[in-house]
Amino acid sequence: MKLFSFVFTLLISFFLLIRTQGFASAEALKLPFQGGQVLAPALYVFGDSLVDSGNNNYLQTLAKVNYTPYGVDFRNGPTGRYNNGKTAVDFIASWLGLPYVPPYLGLSEKQKRKTKTGINYASGAAGILQESGTGDNLSLEEQVNYFNKTVKIDLPKIFKTHQKISKYLSKSIFVISIGSNDYINNYLQPALYNSSKIYNPQRYSALLVSNLKKHLTSLYKLGARKFVVFELGPVGCTPAIVSRVTPKPNTPCVENANSVVKIFNFGVTKMTQELTSILKGSVFIYADVFKKSYQENLHPTRYGFSGGNTPCCAVGVSTLCLPNQTPCANRNAHLYWDAFHPVQRVNYEIANGCFKGSTTCFPINILQLAYI
Numbered sequence: 001m002k003l004f005s006f007v008f009t010l011l012i013s014f015f016l017l018i019r020t021q022g023f024a025s026a027e028a029l030k031l032p033f034q035g036g037q038v039l040a041p042a043l044y045v046f047g048d049s050l051v052d053s054g055n056n057n058y059l060q061t062l063a064k065v066n067y068t069p070y071g072v073d074f075r076n077g078p079t080g081r082y083n084n085g086k087t088a089v090d091f092i093a094s095w096l097g098l099p100y101v102p103p104y105l106g107l108s109e110k111q112k113r114k115t116k117t118g119i120n121y122a123s124g125a126a127g128i129l130q131e132s133g134t135g136d137n138l139s140l141e142e143q144v145n146y147f148n149k150t151v152k153i154d155l156p157k158i159f160k161t162h163q164k165i166s167k168y169l170s171k172s173i174f175v176i177s178i179g180s181n182d183y184i185n186n187y188l189q190p191a192l193y194n195s196s197k198i199y200n201p202q203r204y205s206a207l208l209v210s211n212l213k214k215h216l217t218s219l220y221k222l223g224a225r226k227f228v229v230f231e232l233g234p235v236g237c238t239p240a241i242v243s244r245v246t247p248k249p250n251t252p253c254v255e256n257a258n259s260v261v262k263i264f265n266f267g268v269t270k271m272t273q274e275l276t277s278i279l280k281g282s283v284f285i286y287a288d289v290f291k292k293s294y295q296e297n298l299h300p301t302r303y304g305f306s307g308g309n310t311p312c313c314a315v316g317v318s319t320l321c322l323p324n325q326t327p328c329a330n331r332n333a334h335l336y337w338d339a340f341h342p343v344q345r346v347n348y349e350i351a352n353g354c355f356k357g358s359t360t361c362f363p364i365n366i367l368q369l370a371y372i
Contacts (some may be wrong), residue, residue: 041168042117042168043093043117043174044173044175045121045174046121046143046147046175046178047122047175048127048181049340051088051120053079053080054080055106057080057105058106059105059123059138061124063133063318065082065321069084071084074086082124082338082341084327085347086344088347091352092351092354098117099117102115104119107119113158114158121138121144122177126138127140127178127186128182133185133186147219151223155168171226173227174224175230176216179208179232180340183257183261187260188235205264208267209267217275227284228286228369229268232289233261238340242254252309272284283364285361292349292360293350300335307330307333308334310334312334312338312343313327313328315339331343331345355367
């Protein structure tokens with residue numbers, strides 16, 4: 001009997017593996033997977049400018065990009081996305097069979113009560129800490145508070161029972177991409193912030209991870225179960241940081257900045273593993289975007305980026321593109337669109353690796369997460 005049970009389990013596992021690999025082999029850049037199947041009921045997004053789809057358009061801040069040349073390769077032109085085209089979550093949404101995720105602040109109250117394919121709460125310049133960032137933005141705490149309103153006020157207008165809301169949220173996917181501004185616009189600016197004087201890199205990382213953990217737990221209590229948490233890229237390689245601090249010889253990056261970010265990333269990895277083990281029914285996967293991006297910055301031509309890590313557009317003191325200037329012609333040859341944000345090609349590669357690959361997201365990819 002035990003032998004039969006073992007063989008049966010083995011056959012089922014093999015079938016599921018083949019089924020998942022069959023889906024994962026489908027190639028798609030602009031369209032969902034073949035057949036247009038919907039793999040998750042909704043995609044909810046929290047974070048900063050790397051995934052903002054237009055929330056900052058509705059805030060009193062200079063950190064908004066609703067002008068050309070932003071969106072030069074996006075079908076709707078400038079929308080508030082901080083690059084020439086799509087963000088990583090735009091690709092993820094399409095491959096899940098969902099529409100692009102609308103910005104929360106851009107929805108009317110009536111639209112909020114009808115939107116059930118997901119909402120984007122991310123905000124340019126936002127950080128894990130309320131003090132991080134520049135100008136008006138939605139901190140992670142504010143983003144979670146808005147999601148609380150979505151769950152308590154808006155979703156009951158769509159679903160008739162609490163059980164249906166719970167099932168819907170448990171099958172939805174939650175993407176969190178935040179933390180860069182806690183370094184670029186906080187810890188790495190000692191003239192403007194005291195954090196580097198108060199905390200050493202380890203203690204500051206622990207502070208960020210602790211706060212991030214608190215907010216992720218809040219999302220769980222509101223019904224979220226499937227999480228994709230993006231770690232930080234090599235901020236010390238961004239033109240914004242390189243312009244402030246001259247890199248040492250033989251490297252294009254400011255390695256001191258990268259070293260503190262790596263401490264944070266290590267903490268995020270451990271934290272996601274811990275949350276999966278203690279929050280019943282949850283699955284946390286983390287996206288390692290540092291490793292490949294770092295190699296691309298060190299050896300850009302090896303990866304097809306002949307333009308290297310120079311911005312594609314002319315940038316001003318704010319590190320954003322100057323309005324109405326003509327950007328570089330070959331956007332795919334550059335790693336960076338402006339002084340901080342990657343071009344659409346990089347966003348595609350990150351999303352593609354995390355969605356169906358095996359070297360970006362761990363312990364499983366997003367496609368596998370969707371089938372749980």
